[in-house]
Amino acid sequence: MRLLIARCSVTYAGRLTATLPPAVRLVMVKADGCVAVHADGGAYKPLNWMNAPNTLTEEHGDDDVLRWRVENPQGETLEIAIEEIRYDWSEPLGEDPGLSKDGVEAHLQELLADHPDAVEDGLELVRREYPTDIGPVDLLCRASDGAAVAVEIKRRGELPAVEQLARYVERLERDPLLRPVRGVLVAQRIKPQARTLAEDRGLAWIEVDYDLLRGIDSGELRLF
Template sequence: MRVVIASCSVDYSGRLNAHLPLATRLLMVKADGSVLVHSDGGSYKPLNWMSPPCRLDVAEPSEEEAATGVDAVWTVQHTKNDDRLVVRIHEVLADHSVDLGVDPGLVKDGVEAHLQKLLAEQIDILGPGHQLMRREYPTAIGPVDILARDEDGTAVAVEIKRRGEIDGVEQLTRYLELLNRDPLLAPVRGVFAAQEIKPQARVLAGDRGIRCVVLDYDAMRGIDDVDSRLF
């Protein structure tokens, strides 16, 4: 990773043309060949960039460019089309290169697979007397996250989401229609479980006889004592 802070102007040509006038910006050159131009704002999104495969060439400025204060010209050419990013450097304020090594990738916490595992282990969150039958119960239209039985022995199909929206309720509805055709399971009730359930999804679930359960991920992991909360 090379990180350069410089006073520069930037021109992009190809599928569209764009110009960034002279200003101080952050230039990032990554090991995959990508070059990104950032300002001190706009969150994570660069002002302009070139994605790989591309090639970076650094050249001396022309006489005309040098007369306007340009010290170096970066030309980033895409190798599969005519897209080109030209950075005209006027002054370099900082220039650092660091080998970051191989990144292990993003490990997401609180994804649906984690919630499913925790709920299967703590099935009584659905209510006293519930028993787990199976995780990822197979159906012709996809697996049901959890199939359980309640204290009365009635089958319960559970759809788990991080954020519960209408699409999740619709998905569970389709599972219930299919499962209730199985004489060995019917009747099957539905539970829509999520860390957050949108009001529209809650209304639709209630209209279809589906119970909603809000999952407290921290409490399920044992890092938050629900009983000790003031609010």
């Protein structure tokens, strides 16, 4: 992890063009290549960012401005022009043990792993916590038509969950043994904005009733 507090301007070029004028900001560079530019506000969301995998190069121009150029395989670029460095700190954080899910979310995963057809008729489990290079997918399943289905399970479905699932699907699509891969977000409640974003990304979503799922041992499983 590297944290840089600096006066800088930022230019993104890719699906659109966006520019941040000079100001003092926090630039975060993670070991996996993710780069994020933060202001002193706006909660956790960065002003601009590039997800891994990326390449980052540094160069000094004739104007004595340090420039960081971040580029991903899709050709998107993020250029950070650093005029003044006020703080520069680096520290390896080591391997992260991963997120410990709360009881409800973990139990939902167990229930749906045992009964994936509650998500979609004919769905069969391949593996729980299927590994990718950016983290494990909650459930990897096969649909009745043979397609791979990545299922991400949350207690509440919000925008970050959609982005997370989209990244998993993109990674899984790189495996010729899995393609094509569909994604399904499963949660007790899914916010309208998350539903809209999921549909825009070509992902499905479903709300499940935890109490009904817990009654699975009593006999017939019903979602609605």
